[in-house]
Amino acid sequence: MRNPPVNSLSLEFLTELLISLEKLENDKTFHGIIITSDCPGIFSAGLDLTEMCGRDPEHYAEYWKAVQEMWLRFYLSNLVVIAAINGVSPAGGCLLSLTCDYRVLANNPKYAIGLNETLLGIVAPFWFKDTLVNTIGHRSAERALQLGLLFPPAEALRVGVVDQVVPEDQVQSTARLVMAQWLDIPDHARQLTKTLMRKPTADRLLTERDADIQNFVRFICKDSIQKSLHAYLEKLKQKKG
Numbered sequence: 001m002r003n004p005p006v007n008s009l010s011l012e013f014l015t016e017l018l019i020s021l022e023k024l025e026n027d028k029t030f031h032g033i034i035i036t037s038d039c040p041g042i043f044s045a046g047l048d049l050t051e052m053c054g055r056d057p058e059h060y061a062e063y064w065k066a067v068q069e070m071w072l073r074f075y076l077s078n079l080v081v082i083a084a085i086n087g088v089s090p091a092g093g094c095l096l097s098l099t100c101d102y103r104v105l106a107n108n109p110k111y112a113i114g115l116n117e118t119l120l121g122i123v124a125p126f127w128f129k130d131t132l133v134n135t136i137g138h139r140s141a142e143r144a145l146q147l148g149l150l151f152p153p154a155e156a157l158r159v160g161v162v163d164q165v166v167p168e169d170q171v172q173s174t175a176r177l178v179m180a181q182w183l184d185i186p187d188h189a190r191q192l193t194k195t196l197m198r199k200p201t202a203d204r205l206l207t208e209r210d211a212d213i214q215n216f217v218r219f220i221c222k223d224s225i226q227k228s229l230h231a232y233l234e235k236l237k238q239k240k241g
């Protein structure tokens with residue numbers, strides 16, 4: 001991923017990601033992809049806050065549909081998808097890595113990962129929650145979501161948000177080793193098993209997709225939510241000066 005400075009998931013970047021995924025899926029010589037970041041120290045800062053602030057309802061609806069599409073397409077991809085997490089990965093960045101089949105995280109105490117939405121005064125939607133529950137179990141997910149926990153590497157491994165923590169210079173090579181192991185499995189059997197495991201979760205969003213968009217638009221248009229998001233963005237900007 002190369003969307004400097006922080007790989008935020010803007011509408012444009014989400015669209016590019018989806019086009020890239022589709023191209024790789026349609027090219028039958030590809031069987032797996034490794035998602036990693038070209039922005040030093042940052043895997044992805046998550047959803048682009050500027051897409052959710054000070055825009056009109058039509059824009060929010062278009063943006064949310066793209067976020068849903070990203071989740072559905074990566075979560076259900078027939079390819080083996082591995083996240084080589086070489087930086088901090090909050091909220092939507094964590095969600096993207098949770099869609100993958102396997103997560104390798106660099107052992108750097110700055111590289112926290114988690115769904116921290118509550119810290120921003122917003123609520124992780126049910127499908128974010130379901131993806132986390134499917135990964136770390138109900139109790140750990142409940143605690144992580146309510147507290148908006150961002151896990152440093154050792155904690156992330158202990159709770160199961162990531163599958164492996166390795167020295168920073170070994171993230172890519174480890175991801176490739178894991179990929180080789182996954183590609184050794186008969187592809188058809190692996191794909192069907194992935195679908196079996198994930199389809200019920202995806203179906204829930206598919207059947208409630210429009211309602212979910214409406215919920216998002218209603219929620220994000222609230223004055224109180226806009227104020228929280230503006231204040232959060234301002235805090236990020238002031239951090240520098």
Ligand SMILES: CCCCCCCCCCCC/C=C/CC(=O)SCCNC(=O)CCNC(=O)[C@H](O)C(C)(C)COP(=O)(O)OP(=O)(O)OC[C@H]1O[C@@H](n2cnc3c(N)ncnc32)[C@H](O)[C@@H]1OP(=O)(O)O
Pocket residue numbers: 005006008042044045046047048049050088090091092093116117120122123124125215216219220233236237239240
């Ligand atoms: C009853 C129930 C109802 C339920 C209804 C539910 C429906 C509604 C649900 C709504 C859910 C919405 C879900 C959202 C999920 C998300 O992903 S929200 C985004 C969360 N992301 C973050 O909190 C990360 C914020 N960023 C940072 O913490 C830091 O930037 C960083 C640690 C990633 C990097 O730090 P550093 O290297 O020091 O860079 P900075 O100087 O902070 O940033 C550089 C530059 O980028 C801008 N920026 C950072 N993050 C974002 C972002 N996510 N979006 C847009 N822009 C971002 C930052 O402002 C700086 O900009 P300037 O250079 O100052 O202009």
